[in-house]
Amino acid sequence: xxxxxxxxxxxxxxxxxxxxxxxxxxxxxxxxxxxxxxxxxxxxxxxxxxxxxxxxxxxxxxxxxxxxxxxxxxxxxxxxxxxxxxxxxxxxxxxxxxxxxxxxxxxxxxxxxxxxxxxxxxxxxxxxxxxxxxxxxxxxxxxxxxxxxxxxxxxxxxxxxxxxxxxxxxxxxxxxxxxxxxxxxxxxxxxxxxxxxxxxxxxxxxxxxxxxxxxxxxxxxxxxxxxxxxxxxxxxxxxxxxxxxxxxxxxxxxxxxxxxxxxxxxxxxxxxxxxxxxxxxxxxxxxxxxxxxxxxxxxxxxxxxxxxxxxxxxxxxxxxxxxxxxxxxxx
Amino acid sequence: xxxxxxxxxxxxxxxxxxxxxxxxxxxxxxxxxxxxxxxxxxxxxxxxxxxxxxxxxxxxxxxxxxxxxxxxxxxxxxxxxxxxxxxxxxxxxxxxxxxxxxxxxxxxxxxxxxxxxxxxxxxxxxxxxxxxxxxxxxxxxxxxxxxxxxxxxxxxxxxxxxxxxxxxxxxxxxxxxxxxxxxxxxxxxxxxxxxxxxxxxxxxxxxxxxxxxxxxxxxxxxxxxxxxxxxxxxxxxxxxxxxxxxxxxxxxxxxxxxxxxxxxxxxxxxxxxxxxxxxxxxxxxxxxxxxxxxxxxxxxxxxxxxxxxxxxxxxxxxxxxxxxxxxxxxx
Numbered sequence: 001x002x003x004x005x006x007x008x009x010x011x012x013x014x015x016x017x018x019x020x021x022x023x024x025x026x027x028x029x030x031x032x033x034x035x036x037x038x039x040x041x042x043x044x045x046x047x048x049x050x051x052x053x054x055x056x057x058x059x060x061x062x063x064x065x066x067x068x069x070x071x072x073x074x075x076x077x078x079x080x081x082x083x084x085x086x087x088x089x090x091x092x093x094x095x096x097x098x099x100x101x102x103x104x105x106x107x108x109x110x111x112x113x114x115x116x117x118x119x120x121x122x123x124x125x126x127x128x129x130x131x132x133x134x135x136x137x138x139x140x141x142x143x144x145x146x147x148x149x150x151x152x153x154x155x156x157x158x159x160x161x162x163x164x165x166x167x168x169x170x171x172x173x174x175x176x177x178x179x180x181x182x183x184x185x186x187x188x189x190x191x192x193x194x195x196x197x198x199x200x201x202x203x204x205x206x207x208x209x210x211x212x213x214x215x216x217x218x219x220x221x222x223x224x225x226x227x228x229x230x231x232x233x234x235x236x237x238x239x240x241x242x243x244x245x246x247x248x249x250x251x252x253x254x255x256x257x258x259x260x261x262x263x264x265x266x267x268x269x270x271x272x273x274x275x276x277x278x279x280x281x282x283x284x285x286x287x288x289x290x291x292x293x294x295x296x297x298x299x300x301x302x303x304x305x306x307x308x309x310x311x312x313x314x315x316x317x318x319x320x321x322x323x324x325x326x327x328x329x330x331x
Numbered sequence: 332x333x334x335x336x337x338x339x340x341x342x343x344x345x346x347x348x349x350x351x352x353x354x355x356x357x358x359x360x361x362x363x364x365x366x367x368x369x370x371x372x373x374x375x376x377x378x379x380x381x382x383x384x385x386x387x388x389x390x391x392x393x394x395x396x397x398x399x400x401x402x403x404x405x406x407x408x409x410x411x412x413x414x415x416x417x418x419x420x421x422x423x424x425x426x427x428x429x430x431x432x433x434x435x436x437x438x439x440x441x442x443x444x445x446x447x448x449x450x451x452x453x454x455x456x457x458x459x460x461x462x463x464x465x466x467x468x469x470x471x472x473x474x475x476x477x478x479x480x481x482x483x484x485x486x487x488x489x490x491x492x493x494x495x496x497x498x499x500x501x502x503x504x505x506x507x508x509x510x511x512x513x514x515x516x517x518x519x520x521x522x523x524x525x526x527x528x529x530x531x532x533x534x535x536x537x538x539x540x541x542x543x544x545x546x547x548x549x550x551x552x553x554x555x556x557x558x559x560x561x562x563x564x565x566x567x568x569x570x571x572x573x574x575x576x577x578x579x580x581x582x583x584x585x586x587x588x589x590x591x592x593x594x595x596x597x598x599x600x601x602x603x604x605x606x607x608x609x610x611x612x613x614x615x616x617x618x619x620x621x622x623x624x625x626x627x628x629x630x631x632x633x634x635x636x637x638x639x640x641x642x643x644x645x646x647x648x649x650x651x652x653x654x655x656x657x658x659x660x661x662x
Contacts, residue, residue: 046424046443051417059414062393066420079423079443081412083390084452086382089397092410093377097447098454110454112377112410113447116428121415121450123429123441142608143586146624169436178435200440203432209390255474255662258618277473277618277645280391285611286620287589293477293643312624314608331586 045070045125049077056139065137067129075127076137085206088118122203140316144287145325149308152225155324160222160268163320167269170215173197184212185245192237193217196245199273201282207250210276214238221270224263224290224311229303235296238272246274260289264313264321287314376401376456380408387470396468398460406458407468419449471647475618476656480639483556486655491553491599494651498600504528505548515543516576523568524548527576530604532613538581541607545569552601555594555621555642560634566627569603577605591620595644595652618645 050069055076057064063080070077095118098110126133147156172178174195187193194214198204202211216234221227227235243254258275262283265271272292275281283289298305315322325331381400386407388395394411401408426449429441457464478487503509505526518524525545529535533542547565552558558566574585589606593614596602603623606612614620629636646653656662 044424044427044429046427046429049424051420054417057415057417061391062412062414064415064417064420079415081393081415081450083393084388084395084410084412086385086388086395089382089395092452093375093380096375096377096452098375098377106457106459108456108458110456112452112454113450114452116444116447116450119412119444119447119450119452121423121427121443121445123443125439125441126437127439128437141587144588144608145586172435179433182433200438203442206390208388255476256472257475258616260617277475278470280611280616282611284616284618285589286591286615286617286622287608289617291617291643293641297641310624310628312622 046077046123049075055134055137067134067137070125070127073128074130074134075125076129076133078124078126078137080122082120082122082203083206083208091115092118124200135318138318140318142314142316143322143331144312145315145322145331146310146312147325147330148310151325151328151330152311155328155330156264156321157225159321159324165268167267170267170269170271171219173215174217184249185241187237187241188217189237190217192234194234194238194242194272196242196274207252207276209279209281210246210250210252210274211279211281212242212246212274214242214272214274216270219269222268223265223270224261224295224306226270227295227299227306229299232296232299235272235292235299239292239296242272242274252276258284258289259292260284261292261295262288263290263311264288264315287312377408377454380406386465386468396470398465398468401456401458404459405461405465406456407460407464409453409455409457409468411453413451413453422446423449471649473645473647474653474662475643476646476653476662477641477643478656478661479641482656482659482661483642486659486661487595487652488556490652490655496599498598501546501598501600501602502550504546515580516572518568518572519548520568521548523565525565525569525573525603527573527605538583538607540610540612541577541581541583541605542610542612543573543577543605545573545603545605547601550600553599554596554601555592555626555637557601558626558630558637560630563627563630566623566630570623570627573603573605583607589615589620590623591615592623592626593619594621594642595619595646618643 048071051066052068053066055065055067061080063078066077066079068075068077092112092114096112096114098112101109101111103109169178173180173183176183179197182197183195184198185196194216196212196214199211199213202209216238218234221231239259242259243257246252246257247254256277258273258277258281260273260275261271262273273281273283273289275284298309315325322331379402382397383399384397386396386398392411394409397408397410399406399408423443423445427443427445429443432440432442434440500509504511504514507514510528513528514526515529516527525547527543527545530542530544533540547569549565552562570590573590574588577583577588578585587608589604589608589612591604591606592602593604604612604614604620606615629640646656653662
């Protein structure tokens with residue numbers, strides 16, 4: 001299953017036309033702006049979208065990742081059905097039409113057609129999309145890699161540095177140049193502080209699939225590998241204040257949360273994932289996730305734990321880093 | 332997550348009224364039967380449905396299991412969003428309306444409202460439903476528990492011992508009294524040996540969801556907590572020979588496997604899980620799974636690692652052990 005976390009890459013040029021149309025839509029300037037107080041309806045920018053190929057899809061998760069063209073630019077469009085919420089059930093039951101498919105004894109199945117506003121599809125558009133985006137969403141087989149402390153220094157770190165993945169979009173968030181209204185909590189301290197906001201994947205309409213990200217203000221921590229005991233106050237601060245903020249805002253106590261880091265992370269600026277415990281968030285598997293509580297415990301027992309430790313993580317078949325490990329005879 | 336497979340129970344009495352209405356709908360006798368050749372639309376039998384409570388739901392899988400009343404009878408209604416098919420995309424894109432939610436650089440998100448016939452909801456009705464049906468679909472919330480080495484001694488261990496969970500079925504396998512034909516590999520050594528066989532959950536029809544269990548011959552290791560450095564040869568033996576056997580039998584190399592233990596385990600006789608890396612096996616989440624490679628590494632660095640370590644694990648709301656932790660003020 002392709003990692004749904006959108007890896008932001010701002011080296012690309014924005015479509016003036018697309019951004020203008022969307023910005024106007026957001027400001028309510030379009031003819032379809034509607035009544036005062038109503039949400040403006042965006043011009044259906046996807047009516048001109050031409051599918052090139054399907055990158056991946058999941059029947060289990062009811063989503064699809066599509067590569068295509070939008071206004072002559074490469075784009076990736078992600079569609080995902082939305083969870084079914086209890087609070088709209090009565091409306092759904094009274095306002096839908098049913099087509100019977102099968103009946104057998106006490107069991108019967110139907111195809112139900114609901115009012116569209118009660119059955120929306122979460123849509124994400126990445127445009128213009130780079131080759132990196134297209135590759136990211138392309139479903140690939142995974143391989144487990146064993147990375148010693150030495151491997152990190154000789155293989156992974158040089159690779160990361162050479163790629164120079166842009167995290168400008170992260171800085172935009174930290175500097176409130178983008179997504180400022182989405183911020184749930186901030187501790188502005190430059191050393192121990194962070195910004196907490198909903199992850200892209202979460203539409204915030206229900207807590208069942210709660211997913212927030214805490215992005216640290218410090219800019220020199222790439223990943224788990226850079227963490228030492230001097231970062232314990234930072235990590236504890238994220239844990240403590242993040243949990244409190246989530247309890248305040250969403251009424252979800254710490255015992256209902258899964259709080260972890262990824263290794264390898266999707267982007268090399270330290271961030272922590274807060275997901276609801278019962279929700280099998282993509283990427284919460286043991287091969288990639290590391291409980292924040294465990295990370296803190298490890299650093300308390302050994303300041304250089306993550307310098308020396310052998311770490312395991314999955315890499316997709318087309319990942320350049322996997323090739324490096326193969327070349328080094330480590331796979 | 333409730334098992335979606337519908338469990339049939341034919342001891343129940345069919346609702347004459349309901350079945351008659353639905354059968355007539357199927358035969359096209361209803362006024363809403365429509366034109367010849369068209370699918371008959373069932374009377375919206377759910378317009379009279381009254382929700383009693385939600386049994387479970389999955390934001391990831393976009394489904395919901397509802398207990399309620401239909402024509403004065405107990406019923407379970409299951410709604411599930413349908414996968415997104417490639418063949419209807421063009422129609423969806425041209426026929427939908429979009430509401431902009433957010434824009435940041437090249438990324439934008441929308442709520443898309445599609446024509447209902449392109450966005451149906453799979454609906455199953457079990458009516459009349461028995462108490463067995465209702466219990467089957469009832470999900471329990473999970474809580475994350477923090478267990479120190481001391482907590483294990485004072486809370487968990489006494490609880491396990493008092494429960495005296497029977498592992499006779501495990502001994503039956505080890506002694507070839509049961510499931511002997513399912514054994515994929517065995518090392519009969521009483522100290523370092525184990526039996527490897529497919530897990531119940533795997534139908535062995537494809538390797539996509541490969542799942543095997545290695546059960547140790549030693550009978551005095553309950554779980555991770557009992558492991559010390561003296562067990563390293565055992566653990567390494569399981570890892571090595573298990574991987575080899577899987578490569579031989581299923582042509583799947585070690586780099587495609589996820590090999591781990593559970594804490595808490597489902598049963599208190601040491602066993603190791605071998606699952607395919609790309610398969611998100613239930614229970615492979617970081618809150619419960621521990622990579623075997625990590626366990627070996629931990630014991631190599633500290634012989635008493637699992638005696639002293641604080642471990643985290645999820646417990647269901649109805650788990651007796653959760654009550655013990657609550658009583659002890661640890662939750």
